[in-house]
Amino acid sequence: MTRASAAQIADALRDRASVVIISHVRPDPDTIGSALGLGLGLRSLGVAVRCGFSGPETLPGVLHELPGADLIAPLTPPSPGEVAVAVDAATVSRLGAYEDVFTAADTRVCIDHHVSNAGFGDLDFIDPESDCTAVLVLQVLDELGVDLTADIATCLYAGLVTDTGSFKWARPASFHVAARLLESGVDAAQWSRALLDSHPYSWLQMVSTVLGTSVLDEQACDGRGLVYATVTADEMAGLAWDDSESVIDVVRTAREAEVAAVFKEATPGEWTVSLRSKTSVDLVPVARALGGGGHTRAAGYSDSGTAADVIARLRAQL
Structure with missing residues (x-):
């Protein structure tokens, strides 16, 4: 090298x-x-x-x-x-x-x-x-x-x-x-x-469902806050895989949370996870610990298991 x-x-x-x-x-x-x-x-x-x-x-x-x-x-x-x-x-x-x-x-x-x-x-x-x-x-x-x-x-x-x-x-x-x-x-x-700024109408319906089940934990990340959402394989049915990629840009706007995460189920039990932070959390060590990488304020990784298991592993790192 x-x-x-x-x-x-x-x-x-x-x-x-x-x-x-x-x-x-x-x-x-x-x-x-x-x-x-x-x-x-x-x-x-x-x-x-x-x-x-x-x-x-x-x-x-x-x-x-x-x-x-x-x-x-x-x-x-x-x-x-x-x-x-x-x-x-x-x-x-x-x-x-x-x-x-x-x-x-x-x-x-x-x-x-x-x-x-x-x-x-x-x-x-x-x-x-x-x-x-x-x-x-x-x-x-x-x-x-x-x-x-x-x-x-x-x-x-x-x-x-x-x-x-x-x-x-x-x-x-x-x-x-x-x-x-x-x-x-x-x-x-x-x-x-x-x-x-271009999505099929069905994307709006998917985002509506996903945001409706999102979770805000203001005590996470030492009180700096975490907001997260999951996009299941069923919710992505009929949509192109890349339509889930922009969901993080909506979730990250929650002002109460320093860190945002979106868990996207590519196939049943297989997840890709997008992470974003605003000002104070370095996401690289978090993503690396979970097998991924990226930037200080934008990172990601892949994981397997139930939604609850995948979410729990991220929360343990934060």
Whole structure:
């Protein structure tokens, strides 16, 4: 493992015949936007590019509309000399079944912004001070001398606008990046609406049920408060898996709670858990203790069992 700069990553990718770019399982806009933005940039330089992600879930519909989505396909083992790049994955296990594709490559590159990422590539470009991985990809593309087209900028904007919560918690540098992306031709109104403010009507009904059974414990977290909700597999019936991802953004608004959690049942007995804090609780140790990771104020992990058991394990860590 070598901590690398954007320039060193560019050197590793420059003049390669082919590059495979791997997003994490249950892909979000940052991992897909980063992969497609990097992929389009490399393709413009004549590099053969393959992008993919592992898992039973399909790509969320809106992400199918991103430029370069045609690059995404099932991945085969790397060819000799091919570079594998993991984008926005805090651990190599987040690549799912494609962990083997990554580890079999002659050169392995990790580009990520999670503070919990200890590095797992030959070259690791990891910057927890970046609001999203897409911003790091832009730095690599700049070092490669890639022209920032509207298509590339749109892919990177998808990661930036979602990982900053529509810029609600963006660092100053992200506003400079956003201005540059918009100047390159991104339709910010269209993509912000599509990525953040668009759900099927059945989502409203699901959220109504979930919020109606949410729990507030103002004494949890040493009196700082915990609010949590569960989304069962039955409640998700008829909805795409990604429709549960935004529930945390509603639950976290409870002003009486420093920490918010949403327990999402992917299949009966199998849960993914989203955690958010506001100002004083570092979620990374909590998520790590439960097998996950993430950021100081946003983290997650997976667990198995009944809802009561999964909730109890989180509460024991808080």
